[in-house]
Amino acid sequence: MSTDNLHVICLGEILVQFNAVTPGPLRHVTYFEKHAAGSEANVAVCVKRQGLSSGFVTKLGSDEFGKFLYNWLRGEGVDVSQIKFDPEGFTGIYFIQRGFPVPGRSSVIYYRRGSAASKITESDIVEEYFSRALILHLSGITPALSESVLRASLKAIDIVKKNEAKLSFDTNIRPPLWKSMEDARKTLLPIVEKSDILFTDIDDSKILIGESDIKKIIQHYLSIGIEVVVLKLGPKGAIAATKSSYCEVNGYQVNVIDPIGAGDALAGTFLTGLLKGYTIEKSLRRAIAAGTLVVTVRGDQENLPTEDEIEAFLKYYSGKQD
Numbered sequence: 665m666s667t668d669n670l671h672v673i674c675l676g677e678i679l680v681q682f683n684a685v686t687p688g689p690l691r692h693v694t695y696f697e698k699h700a701a702g703s704e705a706n707v708a709v710c711v712k713r714q715g716l717s718s719g720f721v722t723k724l725g726s727d728e729f730g731k732f733l734y735n736w737l738r739g740e741g742v743d744v745s746q747i748k749f750d751p752e753g754f755t756g757i758y759f760i761q762r763g764f765p766v767p768g769r770s771s772v773i774y775y776r777r778g779s780a781a782s783k784i785t786e787s788d789i790v791e792e793y794f795s796r797a798l799i800l801h802l803s804g805i806t807p808a809l810s811e812s813v814l815r816a817s818l819k820a821i822d823i824v825k826k827n828e829a830k831l832s833f834d835t836n837i838r839p840p841l842w843k844s845m846e847d848a849r850k851t852l853l854p855i856v857e858k859s860d861i862l863f864t865d866i867d868d869s870k871i872l873i874g875e876s877d878i879k880k881i882i883q884h885y886l887s888i889g890i891e892v893v894v895l896k897l898g899p900k901g902a903i904a905a906t907k908s909s910y911c912e913v914n915g916y917q918v919n920v921i922d923p924i925g926a927g928d929a930l931a932g933t934f935l936t937g938l939l940k941g942y943t944i945e946k947s948l949r950r951a952i953a954a955g956t957l958v959v960t961v962r963g964d965q966e967n968l969p970t971e972d973e974i975e976a977f978l979k980y981y982s983g984k985q986d
């Protein structure tokens with residue numbers, strides 16, 4: 665491992681998110697807000713905001729949106745040295761429809777097939793760079809982008825495993841990105857099995873291991889050698905477990921504007937906690953606080969809290985939750 669470490673390196677696609685300003689079906693929405701988003705990019709920004717170093721590896725189109733996203737990440741202090749611009753490619757975008765047809769829920773409409781990020785190949789994975797990672801973080805979105813991105817992801821994983829760094833994986837199954845759920849299962853399971861830290865939820869676990877019982881899901885993942893399992897329970901909170909510890913933290917009741925991005929805030933904050941040497945329980949409490957803040961606004965990254973802001977949140981809610 666290089667002496668010039670980065671705490672967390674993330675590989676994936678950052679996209680422009682157009683978030684409906686008003687709730688309801690998109691056909692009736694007139695105004696959209698522009699945000700920088702994308703699961704792994706959200707994690708990279710989260711880690712950096714909480715005072716650790718992070719790098720984000722991707723390809724962007726040589727277009728206005730590519731410039732916006734590059735400058736955004738650079739402005740946040742994420743290491744962008746491995747971001748490439750593809751002169752032929754375009755930057756992926758997506759729209760968020762809020763509060764319809766299910767109040768409090770959002771849905772995602774992608775315009776990303778064939779984007780610059782989907783053209784990432786193994787040759788974009790530089791061994792010297794990935795050797796600097798203490799943690800490589802990926803989600804189930806990245807391997808779904810294309811065959812070549814899947815191969816690139818596997819190469820990055822091999823590098824960090826060879827260096828005895830940790831693989832953090834969020835299963836994040838996004839059905840519109842897969843041919844079938846069987847395809848998702850076959851592709852993602854080998855990555856899950858290599859993970860040291862796993863973020864998942866009940867829906868994804870049903871697809872991946874055919875299990876929906878909370879205790880059995882956790883037992884299964886621990887039994888295959890995953891060190892830390894975090895099971896996200898949506899607004900109910902989350903559970904974190906290792907072979908020797910188990911803790912459950914309840915969610916907070918807040919006014920949900922857009923729940924998308926909460927899982928990334930949770931993952932990024934939890935990883936930051938582990939890297940700072942916090943206990944599993946303290947890391948999870950902080951992670952739930954961060955996820956809660958993100959759902960109270962449009963956009964995935966704007967409300968990602970700093971260390972002090974998490975403290976202020978927890979201090980305010982102390983004794984008011986559970």
Ligand code: KDG
Nearest residue numbers: 701702703805924925928964
């Ligand atoms: O986790 C939030 C992401 O789902 C969102 O930002 C968009 O990365 C995204 C995706 O591919 O769904």
